[in-house]
Amino acid sequence: MRSYAEDVLTLARKDLMLELRARDTLPAMLLFVIAALVVFHFALPADASKLAAKGLLWVAIVFTALVGLTRAFVAEREQRTIDGLLLAPCDRSAIWLAKGVAVLAFLVLAEVVALPAFALFFSGVNGATIAGVALADLGIAGVGTLLAAMASLSRARELLLPLLFLPLAIPVIVGGVGASVVDSPGRYLGFLALYDVVFAIISWASFEYVVTE
Amino acid sequence: MLATTLVSASIALIFFYAPVDQDGLNQKIFYFHVPIAFTAYACFGWGAWKAFVHLWKRPPGADLESYVAIHQGVIFGAMTLITGSIWAKISWGRWWVWSSHQLVLFLVLFLFYAAYFMLRFSVEPGPQRENLCAVYAIFGVVLIPISYLAIRLAQDYIHPVTFSRHGPQMAGSQFATFCVALAGMVALAGFLYRLELAGKRLDQRLRELREALA
Numbered sequence: 001m002r003s004y005a006e007d008v009l010t011l012a013r014k015d016l017m018l019e020l021r022a023r024d025t026l027p028a029m030l031l032f033v034i035a036a037l038v039v040f041h042f043a044l045p046a047d048a049s050k051l052a053a054k055g056l057l058w059v060a061i062v063f064t065a066l067v068g069l070t071r072a073f074v075a076e077r078e079q080r081t082i083d084g085l086l087l088a089p090c091d092r093s094a095i096w097l098a099k100g101v102a103v104l105a106f107l108v109l110a111e112v113v114a115l116p117a118f119a120l121f122f123s124g125v126n127g128a129t130i131a132g133v134a135l136a137d138l139g140i141a142g143v144g145t146l147l148a149a150m151a152s153l154s155r156a157r158e159l160l161l162p163l164l165f166l167p168l169a170i171p172v173i174v175g176g177v178g179a180s181v182v183d184s185p186g187r188y189l190g191f192l193a194l195y196d197v198v199f200a201i202i203s204w205a206s207f208e209y210v211v212t213e
Numbered sequence: 214m215l216a217t218t219l220v221s222a223s224i225a226l227i228f229f230y231a232p233v234d235q236d237g238l239n240q241k242i243f244y245f246h247v248p249i250a251f252t253a254y255a256c257f258g259w260g261a262w263k264a265f266v267h268l269w270k271r272p273p274g275a276d277l278e279s280y281v282a283i284h285q286g287v288i289f290g291a292m293t294l295i296t297g298s299i300w301a302k303i304s305w306g307r308w309w310v311w312s313s314h315q316l317v318l319f320l321v322l323f324l325f326y327a328a329y330f331m332l333r334f335s336v337e338p339g340p341q342r343e344n345l346c347a348v349y350a351i352f353g354v355v356l357i358p359i360s361y362l363a364i365r366l367a368q369d370y371i372h373p374v375t376f377s378r379h380g381p382q383m384a385g386s387q388f389a390t391f392c393v394a395l396a397g398m399v400a401l402a403g404f405l406y407r408l409e410l411a412g413k414r415l416d417q418r419l420r421e422l423r424e425a426l427a
Contacts, residue, residue: 150345154335164332164349167325168356171363181370191366195359202355206348209268213340 007090011098016105018075025071029110033064037114037121053122054129054180060114061133061176062140062169068106069144070161072099073152086211096145096207103148104141111137125180128189132179135192136172139199143168146203149210171195216404219397223248223390231390242303244391246296248398249289250315254357256286256402257322261354264347276343277417279350280333281410285402287326293319311371314364321360325353 002010019025040056076082085095111133115125144165151161172195178188227244260282267275297316302308311317329349336342 146348150332150349153341153345154332155337156331156335160328160331160335163328167321167328168352170321171356171359174363174367178366178370188366191362198355198359199352202351206268206351209344209348213344 002090004091004094007088007094008097008101011085011090011095012101012105015099015102019102019106025068026106026109028071029064029068029106030113032067033060033110033114034117036060036063037117041121050123051181053118055177057114057118057122057125057129058136058173058176058180060118061111061136062166062173064110064114065103065107065137065140065144066162066165068103068110069148069165070151070158072103072145072148076149077152077157082211092208092211093204095211096149096203099149100141100145100203103145104137107137107141128185129180131189132176132185132192135189135196136176139172139192139196140169142196142200142203146207146210149207153210168199216397216400219393219400223394223397226390226393231387242296242300244394246293246300247391248395249296250293250319251395252398252402253286253289253293253319253322255399256282256289256406257326257353257357259406260286261350264350267343267347268351274414276346277413278410279347281406281413283326283329283350283353284409285406287323287330288405289398289402290319290323290326294323312368314361314368317364318357318361321364322353322357325356329353 037057037060040053040060044052044056073082076085086092115130115133119125147164147168148161151157151164154160172192175188175192175195179185179192182188223244227241231241231244260279263275263279263282266272267279294316297313297319298308301310301313301316309316329346332349333342333346336345
């Protein structure tokens with residue numbers, strides 16, 4: 001009898017290995033985030049404050065996450081591998097957790113490039129911003145994975161995901177931007193942590209209903 | 214019948230009984246706006262409860278009830294946005310104020326529940342759609358307090374100065390009027406909910422009969 005953690009690790013390793021072989025998500029996310037930052041440079045007039053750029057960094061992060069999330073369940077849908085996953089003798093929530101880990105890994109890798117690029121193009125990032133990004137990534141990956149699974153079951157697919165995701169991403173943006181721009185970011189980081197915990201619990205508990213009938 | 218009585222009673226009370234306070238007649242919209250907003254919350258809450266019951270015990274029809282409740286919630290939510298916007302125009306001279314937490318929250322909720330309909334009508338009817346909608350509806354009620362908190366927090370770095378909507382405490386007669394108005398709105402929403410539900414059920418039954426004949 002395999003443990004829950006082993007199931008999650010096996011499934012997450014499968015997703016990462018698929019990406020390593022096909023390389024179709026991460027390069028797209030990296031290019032997208034750099035392109036978005038360049039676009040933002042031209043969107044900000046000369047006398048815009050540094051704080052405005054910080055806000056745009058968060059826009060870039062959320063939309064880059066969306067690029068990754070739209071790809072998250074493509075194989076499950078197009079090759080019908082979801083049927084295989086559902087037949088696997090593991091808890092269904094392990095599928096969500098493993099996919100979330102893979103999404104999180106892509107997002108973190110994209111940000112490892114995006115944050116230095118932001119520092120280069122605009123202004124330096126402080127510790128609070130990095131902590132905010134780390135906490136926000138957890139929430140984005142958790143909620144985003146569940147919504148991506150929902151969207152992959154609909155006819156509208158890629159079109160639907162941003163509509164489902166953006167209203168739920170507003171609190172993440174508030175927490176992240178707040179942590180980046182105020183002097184004492186504790187409250188905002190706490191709020192991001194609260195968001196992560198609350199939505200991780202309901203996503204974890206409800207994923208099984210999304211993928212089964 | 215109850216809804217008609219209560220709504221007409223509340224209109225009568227609002228215009229003939231409740232005293233005119235220092236804001237003048239403008240303040241009357243308070244008796245519409247706030248009860249409509251409460252009713253919208255109640256509809257979303259009821260929809261999420263029915264969604265939860267659906268996932269829990271799977272009674273037939275809970276999915277439809279959840280959908281109809283959320284549909285009513287969106288209608289009342291849109292009315293909250295409209296009445297709130299009118300109030301903002303009268304009180305602060307602008308149609309939209311980001312510093313009114315309730316209005317911003319309703320905008321977020323409106324976007325969220327509009328996506329609910331997109332989701333619902335983009336999935337083939339069946340057990341899977343019922344589950345997806347139920348999970349999304351439950352996300353909605355969790356999003357309400359989280360968003361409210363987020364909007365409060367965002368205030369600190371977007372608008373340091375906030376308008377205060379709560380001037381003096383409500384007088385007894387104002388409070389009584391408010392309660393009747395609230396009861397009227399809830400009764401109205403309940404009536405519309407039952408009406409729409411009856412219509413949808415008839416529709417479903419008709420389709421079943423037609424399929425049986427074909």
